[in-house]
Amino acid sequence: MASTPPHCSITATKPYQNHPYPQNQLKNNHHRQTHHQNPQPHWTTHKVSLTKPPLSPSPRNAPKPAATSTTTNQNPKPFHSLAPLPSSKSELAPNFSGRRSTRFVSKMHFGRPKINMSTRHTSVAEEALQHAIHYAKDDKSLDSVLLNFETKLCGSDDYTFLLRELGNRGEWSKAIHCFDFAIKRERKKNEQGKLASAMISILGRLGKVDLAKNIFETALNEGYGNTVYAFSALISAYGRSGYCDEAIRVFDSMKKFNLKPNLVTYNAVIDACGKGGVEFKRVLEIFDDMLKNGVQPDRITFNSLLAVCSRGGLWEAARNLFSEMVNRGIDQDIFTYNTVSYNTVLSIYAKLGRFEEVMDICKEMESSGIRKDVVTFNALLGGYGKQWKYDEVRRVFAEMKAARVSPNLLTYSTLIDVYSKGGLYKEAMELFREFKQAGLKADVVLYSALIDALCKNGLVESAVSLLDEMTKEGIRPNVVTYNCIIDAFGRSAIAECPVEDGDRDIELKKESSNLNKVLTMDDKEGQLVGRADNQIIQFFGQLAAEKAGQAKKENRCRQEILCILSVFQKMHELEIKPNVVTFSAILNACSRCNSFEDASMLLEELRLFDNQVYGVAHGLLMGCRENVWVQALSLFDEVKQMDSSTASAFYNALTDMLWHFGQKRGAQLVVLEGKRRQVWENVWSDSCLDLHLMSSGAARAMVHAWLLNIRAVVFEGHELPKLLSILTGWGKHSKVVGDGAVRRAIEGLLTGMGAPFWVARCNLGRFISTGPMVAAWLRESGTMKVLVLHDDRTDSENSRFDKISDLQTLPL
DNA sequence: ATAGGGTTAG
Known part of the structure; x- marks a missing residue:
């Protein structure tokens, strides 16, 4: 077993551990016993120990494996030296499955x-x-x-x-x-x-x-x-x-x-x-x-x-x-x-959106007489789709059919997903129909993508009823399915009403009624399209219609909270293990609650899942920073083990929740800790603050910190760079095209503080200013006051903490 | 003929 503890991984979930082993395979299974069975019963909540010391990081002193560039294909021997390294084990790990x-x-x-x-x-x-x-x-x-x-x-x-x-x-x-x-x-x-x-x-x-x-x-x-x-x-x-x-x-x-x-x-x-x-x-x-x-x-x-x-x-x-x-x-x-290799590279390039390389590989394949197979096509479709190149998607799909390569579940899954994400619900619906006609069966991933599409458009209740349908079809939802729904909580209520255009509105209504006609015909057609499938087609019709902004929003929030609680209930019943994304989703849901009481209900669900994460979130929310900070640090250690987008999503969610409920100073501490740990790459320099990977709460807390930081530069007698900029992005990185929530939040923040920044001419997501102007503003007597953040709720113990860790002295 | 694609948390 060497030095590796069996459960130290961040990918601790072993979904197949629930599979019954065939009888004849139970013998000689010593090894499996040790590896496959999670020793912790999952649904117990462990006691929070707030005095628990922070985890020590993985040892760095282990012998370095000697894989060097001198290795050649003919002499491939260095791998014995890649001995497993001891790694820290944490009690958080089982829930923090990646x-x-x-x-x-x-x-x-x-x-x-x-x-x-x-x-x-x-x-x-x-x-x-x-x-x-x-x-x-x-x-x-x-x-x-x-x-x-x-x-x-x-x-x-x-x-x-x-x-x-x-x-x-x-x-x-x-x-x-x-x-x-x-x-x-x-x-x-x-x-x-x-x-x-x-x-x-x-x-x-x-x-x-x-x-x-x-x-x-x-x-x-x-x-x-x-x-x-x-x-x-x-x-x-x-x-x-x-x-x-x-x-x-x-x-x-x-x-x-x-x-x-x-x-x-x-x-x-x-x-x-x-x-x-x-x-x-x-x-x-x-x-x-x-x-x-x-x-x-x-x-x-x-x-x-x-x-x-x-x-x-x-x-x-x-x-x-x-x-x-x-x-x-x-x-x-x-x-x-060989072909395999081609497909692997091709899908990597396609995902990166490097289509010149993709085309080169396609040509290369053609000239070497290697046929594109279903994997090749799927990679191309996914690549073009994710870049919103729908003409190319159609072209490739036609080429695929012409080459008599049968589209499979993954093909349709990819296509339906990219069309839904692009808001092309009619196309998505037609593909779903074609998918059913081909006799293919949806699986958990496709269902999750469908559910996500509904959720992202605020149709949480429809999503929940689709969840019920899939369960009835005998398809077991997984944590992703649930995460989509949890994260959708409250989205409809805060969604902006688009500015209506009368003609467009009428067009969409027409479209929607056409969709319904198609639907009715389908029922007559008979067996091929079942109940759940009809429901899915209906949902797409609903989405297409909802684009017109006709959604009734009254009472939604109330209904949604009941709905979401029932979702948690189902999750428990099916024993679906939460992961860090679940926690982020719950925290995000809290940020969309109008009242503390609603948020408490959600936090209670968090507590049932993971007492420790709850302890940190709740503690910071109540202003008991000093008591939970050590605990928070060990939590952050765990989060740091995730891939960067998972980690930043968690920080974003936690910060947003704190900011939303007035714990702005706490939010800022979290954000600075994230920055220290490089959760968001290259956040700031003296001349530039890059917020494009941050949520609106995190971004605002960061702006305060950054401005205080350059204020210190000014007061130390240094000159500021000529040009200062704050980047918020303009929705390029957003899954909702052109969303720009961060941009709006920052614009409001800067205006509210009277900070002399303005929108750059060629880039809506960039606020700029000049060094001298900002310096002058920072020297004004009232500026410091608007820059320093406070918590609405503070534990009296914390005043001492506040004093020692005055922002300028924080290790940034 | 055997491997490798798709979903969530920005």
């Missing part, structure tokens, strides 16, 4: 669609698929469909297509039936092998490990399963269901069968280890084995290794791996690898 926590759960749901990347299947196969979906209600009718098509279907490629597409639709039973049908009719062992590995992979993606194992064993017995593909598929199947010991066992057994693992096999087993919480040292052994056998690791290998590190909190090791990756030239050599 974002990765739900990924795995969501991937367990229906159809991890993975379809044949080539278009080797014939159009007959597509026709057969339609028949199998729509007409085959039982085994018998499926048989007759298959018999009907038997002579026209072209070998294993057509059958593989059929299996995969059925798998994409969650129809594992039909898929197995087709597999049995196909295997009987196939003579060549090689082709039977293809069918078998495809079938194993499909079942693996659907989380049906036991069935996958059956197929595998039969294939072995019948003499067509002895391939590296079948083994790799089974390893991956075990891995994605969390049975990493089984995955390793299968991997080890390959030797007996004289099979040499290849890159994919190694990647699958390393990935399984990552998901299964295997300690880093053990994974490195496999990695070394890989290198010894001359299999070159690729980006996926490294990513999986990195996941193991981050899981174990082994940040040093992760950093070293990363630099090793760069040293190995993974980035540079990527094009000499």
Whole structure:
């Protein structure tokens, strides 16, 4: 076990720990016992110990791994030195599970669609698929469909297509039936092998490990399963269901069968280890084995290794791996690898919005004769969609269909999400309809995206009823689903009423009534679109109509609070573990409460989730800074372990809540602590204050601190820079395009203080001034008074604290 | 044939 405590990671949630292990796999599970079972019963609230000393940071004195740039591909040996480092364990950790926590759960749901990347299947196969979906209600009718098509279907490629597409639709039973049908009719062992590995992979993606194992064993017995593909598929199947010991066992057994693992096999087993919480040292052994056998690791290998590190909190090791990756030239050599690599790079560039590079890669792929597969297309669609390049999205989607690459759940999920985020609800609705027509089933991620779209538009109650629908459909919501809803609390009440344009209004009403007509037609159409689906389509119609700003807002707040409490209730019932995002969401919800009483109800929910986070939030809110500050610091230590946007979101939420309830000084302390810990990158210099990553409360508290800071500069007799600027952004970073809440808040703040700043000519989100003007203002007698912040509520004990830590003397 | 895409907290 080396020095790593089993639960020190920030990704402590192990969603699969709830899966019942198959009976035959419970033996020899020593390892799993230690790793998979969270020793803390989740729903107990631990006692707050306000005297608890702050956590010590991770030791920095551990020996540095010696991954250096001298390493070459031919001599890859430095990895033994990447020993796991001891890392601090905190009691907060179990709740502070990072974002990765739900990924795995969501991937367990229906159809991890993975379809044949080539278009080797014939159009007959597509026709057969339609028949199998729509007409085959039982085994018998499926048989007759298959018999009907038997002579026209072209070998294993057509059958593989059929299996995969059925798998994409969650129809594992039909898929197995087709597999049995196909295997009987196939003579060549090689082709039977293809069918078998495809079938194993499909079942693996659907989380049906036991069935996958059956197929595998039969294939072995019948003499067509002895391939590296079948083994790799089974390893991956075990891995994605969390049975990493089984995955390793299968991997080890390959030797007996004289099979040499290849890159994919190694990647699958390393990935399984990552998901299964295997300690880093053990994974490195496999990695070394890989290198010894001359299999070159690729980006996926490294990513999986990195996941193991981050899981174990082994940040040093992760950093070293990363630099090793760069040293190995993974980035540079990527094009000499294979399609996989292409897709990985492509999706990275697409996410970054670097479309020139994306186009280059596409061209490169075309010239090397590598076909774009569903993953390639999905990456392109997501990339263009996130940049709001909807024309490109349409073009790529058309190209995809022309290339006869079937859009899958992820394709539609991506598209529906980007269209909803862009406010193109009609398009989103049409895609949802197409998605249902294709016979695909929504999973938790798609539902969460839909729920989020409703929430972001203030339709919290509709979101909650969709939550109920998905539960009824047998799809288990995850923490993300709940976080979306919690974070939406109060949004509708504070949402601005857009300035109405009469004509536009009428247009939208027309559009909305058209939508309703389409809806009615759909009902007649019949079976394909079910109850929940109709509801979703209705919601999109509602959203399209709500764009006209017709929302009735009376009583909303009251209803919403009841609604949100019922959501918490459901979360408890389903035993959904909260994470740091949940806490941020609750704090944000508090900021939207009009009364202290409402906020208290929400804080009470926070207390039930995590007494310690509650202790800090509540303590600061009540002005008991001195008592909770130590506790707060240890909380911030934990938050610092998250990725930067998660961390800053938490600081933003906490600060906003404090600011909202008049604890401005407390808010400022939190913000300065965040700055000290570099939660927001490069917040300030003497000439510039960059607020674009901050919430409005955090930004305002920061403006005060910054101005006090340059006031000190002035009073020390130094000159200010000629030009001073405050950047607020103008909504570019906002998920709501052009929102600019921070900009408005700062504008109001500066005006209110009489600070001589004005909006820069070419940039609405930038306030500027000159050094001399600001200096003169800062010298005015009344300025200091408006700059220093106070709390509405203070504990008498705190006056002493205030005096010592007068702002100018704070370590900034 | 086996791996790799999508959702929340700005």
